[in-house]
Amino acid sequence: MEVLINLGYLVAAVLFILGIKGMTSPKTAVRGNQMSSIGMLLAVIAALVDHNVVSFEYIVIGVLIGGSIGAFMAKKVAMTDMPEMVATLNGIGGGASLLVAAANYLESQKLAEMGKFAVSYDWSIAVILSILIGAVTLTGSFVAVGKLKGKIGDSNKVKLYKWIVKLCFVTLIAGAGYFAVESQLNSDYLILGLIVVCLILGVCLVMPIGGADMPVVVSLLNSYSGLAGAAAGFVLGNNGLIITGSLVGASGIILTSIMCKAMNRSLTNVLFGGSMAATAGVSKSENDAFYDGKVKYSSADELAMLLESAQKVVFVPGYGLAVAQAQHATRELANMLESNGTEVKYAIHPVAGRMPGHMNVLLAEAEVPYDQLVEMDTINPEFSQTDVAIVLGANDVVNPAASKDPASPIFGMPILDVHNAKTVVVVKRGLSPGFAGIPNELFIRENSLMVPGDAKKVLQDTIGALKDL
Amino acid sequence: MEMFIMSLTIFVLAIFVGVEVINKVPPTLHTPLMSGTNAISGIVVVGAIISSGGSEHTTVLSTVLGVAAIALATINIVAGFMVTDRMLNMFKRK
Numbered sequence: 001m002e003v004l005i006n007l008g009y010l011v012a013a014v015l016f017i018l019g020i021k022g023m024t025s026p027k028t029a030v031r032g033n034q035m036s037s038i039g040m041l042l043a044v045i046a047a048l049v050d051h052n053v054v055s056f057e058y059i060v061i062g063v064l065i066g067g068s069i070g071a072f073m074a075k076k077v078a079m080t081d082m083p084e085m086v087a088t089l090n091g092i093g094g095g096a097s098l099l100v101a102a103a104n105y106l107e108s109q110k111l112a113e114m115g116k117f118a119v120s121y122d123w124s125i126a127v128i129l130s131i132l133i134g135a136v137t138l139t140g141s142f143v144a145v146g147k148l149k150g151k152i153g154d155s156n157k158v159k160l161y162k163w164i165v166k167l168c169f170v171t172l173i174a175g176a177g178y179f180a181v182e183s184q185l186n187s188d189y190l191i192l193g194l195i196v197v198c199l200i201l202g203v204c205l206v207m208p209i210g211g212a213d214m215p216v217v218v219s220l221l222n223s224y225s226g227l228a229g230a231a232a233g234f235v236l237g238n239n240g241l242i243i244t245g246s247l248v249g250a251s252g253i254i255l256t257s258i259m260c261k262a263m264n265r266s267l268t269n270v271l272f273g274g275s276m277a278a279t280a281g282v283s284k285s286e287n288d289a290f291y292d293g294k295v296k297y298s299s300a301d302e303l304a305m306l307l308e309s310a311q312k313v314v315f316v317p318g319y320g321l322a323v324a325q326a327q328h329a330t331r332e333l334a335n336m337l338e339s340n341g342t343e344v345k346y347a348i349h350p351v352a353g354r355m356p357g358h359m360n361v362l363l364a365e366a367e368v369p370y371d372q373l374v375e376m377d378t379i380n381p382e383f384s385q386t387d388v389a390i391v392l393g394a395n396d397v398v399n400p401a402a403s404k405d406p407a408s409p410i411f412g413m414p415i416l417d418v419h420n421a422k423t424v425v426v427v428k429r430g431l432s433p434g435f436a437g438i439p440n441e442l443f444i445r446e447n448s449l450m451v452p453g454d455a456k457k458v459l460q461d462t463i464g465a466l467k468d469l
Numbered sequence: 470m471e472m473f474i475m476s477l478t479i480f481v482l483a484i485f486v487g488v489e490v491i492n493k494v495p496p497t498l499h500t501p502l503m504s505g506t507n508a509i510s511g512i513v514v515v516g517a518i519i520s521s522g523g524s525e526h527t528t529v530l531s532t533v534l535g536v537a538a539i540a541l542a543t544i545n546i547v548a549g550f551m552v553t554d555r556m557l558n559m560f561k562r563k
Contacts, residue, residue, distance in 0.1 A: 009515075013483075016509050017490060023502055024493045026560040033505055033557055037550045040511065047515040053522030062521065062536040066543025073544070074551030082500055082556075089507035089549055092541050096513045099538035103520040106531035114526065122473035222503050225510045234476055236516050242476055243483040244512040250487025251506045255499060350496060357499030364559040370497050 001051065008046030009240025015039030016244055020251070026370050043240055079365045080322045083218060083354040087144045090221040094137025097228035098195070101130035104235050109185050124180040126234035131191070132172065132198050133228040139202030141221050147211045148218075148354055158208040162272070168201040209271065212396075212435030215355050216259045216270045223252020255356050262350035262376075264402075264413040287439050291431050294444040298451050300461035303390075303425055307333075307462070308469055310387035312343040314379065316418055317359045318352050320393010320428065321455055329459035330392065331366035336466055345372055347379040347389075347416050349397040380417045389421035391442075392455045395434030400441050410436050424448045427458045501556045508549025514542035 016039045022032015047053070077085045105127055111117035146152035155161065175194045179187055209217055226248025233241030260267050307313060315330060334344045346368065352359045360373055374382075383389060391398055394416075401408040402415045418424050419442055426443055428450065433439060442448055451458050494502050520527065521535025 012512075017486060019509075020487075020490050020494070020502070020505070023498050023505065024490075024495065026495075026498060026557070029498060029501065029557045030554065030561055033501075033550060033553050036505060036509055040508070040546055040550070043512060043515055044518070047518040050519055050522070052519050052526075055522060058521045058532060058536045059518055059539060062517070062539030063543050066540035067547045069540075070544040070547030070549075071551060073548040074555065077552060079556070082504070082552075085548075085552065086500070086503045086507060089504065089545050093507060093510040093513070093545050096511070096517065096538045096541035096545065099534045099541065100513050100516040100520060103531040103534040103538065104516070106528055106534070107520065107526050110526040110528060110531075116526070219503070222506060226506065229510050229513045230480060232513050232516050234473075234480075236519070237472060237476065238515060239476065239479050241512055241515060242480050244509055246480050246483040247487040247490075248506040248510045250484045251491045251502060254488060254491050255503065258496075258499075348496070355500060356503065357496055357501070360497040361500045361556055361559070364556070367559075370560055373497055375496060 001049065005046045005050060006239065008042055009238070012039040012043035012046070013240055013243040013247075015042065016247060020247065043244075046240070079362050080325060082361060083214070083358060084145050084148050086355060087141050087148060087214075087218050087221065090218065090225045091138050091141025091145070093225035094134045094141065094221075094228050096134075097130060097225075097232045098134030098138060100232045101127055101134060101235055102191070102195070104232075105191060112185050119184045121180055123235065124184055125176075126231060128176045128179060128194070130228065130231035130235050131195055132201075133224055133231050135195055135198030136202035136205065137221055137224040137228050139199045140206040140217075140224075143203055143206040144214055144217050144221060147206070147209075148214050150211070152207075154210050155207050161204045161208040164204045165201060168197050168204065171197050172201070205271070210435070213263075213270045215351055215353075216256055216263070216267070218355050219252055219255035219259055220267075221252070223249050223256060226250075226252060259351060259356060262414060264410070287431065287433055290439040291444060295431070295450050296448065298425070298449040300451060300458055301465045302449070303451055303458075304462045304465035304469060306388055306423060306425070307337060307342070308340070308466065310337075310342055312345075312382075312386050313337055314383065314386045314389045314418075314421065315344070315346045316389060316391045316394050316398060316416055317346065317348070317363065318392060318394025318397065319354060322353055322358065322362055322393075324393065324455035324457075326392060326455035326459055327362045327366040327368075329456050329463070331363070331368055333459050333463050333466075334368070336463060345374050345379065345382070347376070347418070348373050349376055349394070349416050352394060352397055376414060376416055383417045383420040386421040387423065389418040389424045391418060391424065391426045391428075392459075393428060395428070395440055396436045396438075398440070398442055399434075399436075399438070400445075401438070409438060418442065419445055419447070422447065425451060427451045427453065427455050429454060498557075498560070501553050501560075504549050504556065505553040508546050508553060511542045511544075511546035511549060514539055514546060517542055
């Protein structure tokens, strides 16, 4: 039976790998996801036939509670809120691993009394690691959710948090050393204390990071949630858990490095450098002086006339599009332009929005064909042949200073070269700086026009004006 | 210790497999990839089930923790797979 159970875990892990492999193309992705879910079902069945499982009523209760909450969340969530959703799920995953480690610790006590379990260093280390990663993922993710929602602002107490983080690590190392060498199975309070320390650590690690860097943090916590599972696998000696946890861990690490590259920052700088806006940003008066009298304002009517005669139009969506829920209006305008014979494309910067691929999901929701969504490196050479580039709520990712001004805090960050288009139309609610806290030279260039207002409203007005033309 | 080295071997190899496979996922699908891996990380449910299965070595507290862990992991599994499916169907319909 033991052999069959382990084979079950192996097949489940293979199904997960094949499932992720399906994600390499939008055509096969739905099937891939189904394969992964079959893998999960198999893993659950394998766990249920384990000889240690003799009663099922508690398991059923847990599954029913979790299943109904999960289904409710999945049905309700709006596509604009996906970053918060993923961050929440990261935290929940971390919490589950933490609980599994704690439960295993208690059971090991009982088993040791019965003479069926002997403690070892690797078990102690695995328990501590599992608690550490699980707890940090749990509280760190919920701070990230607060920052994504804008409920927790950027902190100016970076030094204080760093100090607490150091204190937590010292306590943790001392406590873990004592646990591994001295007490092991009779240290309930020590374990409880370490859990609390790790929960605090999670909060203090994420608090000093700026809201702008949340795409990196969410990706990293995604990785942690997998590693937490793998650590739980080490505690339980379960290979299925280890393989699956490390797959998720690898995925999160890759996304984290893509995000860092797209911002031209190192992971250490993101995690410990504090908020960019707080360190490098300009004051409100400096910002006003930069733009003073140099911005050319335009209107939806003028935009409609420009678009009427354009051969090629590129939309550049940013976080502002998500906030304004303007994806459907964008698609509607694009449809009108296409029926007019205009070529329409969408330029997607890797860090546009609040998580990897966020813009793509929003535009897919509005039924934009995915082959019209063009990545940065492919679209950049095309801007010089573009008649109108419409920037919808993006800012730092189209700031020419990133490629020209070595003094700029975002110098070196790859950007979308929208300034090469014949006309750039910026739809934005105001002239407030973006995440990096610096003014944008693009807005005062010769070929730039600013249409102030909410992206959705401006686009709808433009659609109305186009109909009247 | 032998057991630990075995587990470590599997862990390291699985990370390499993960990196190879995931590097091929296009940026357009990165959000569904994240929610999909959220679902997969619900695999800790396996550990939770064994903890709350009520055999001789469980205590009241460990059962409570186990059931809570099952509930949390199931949220991840159900919400993760369902929301990923929702998103992927948006990409598919063209």
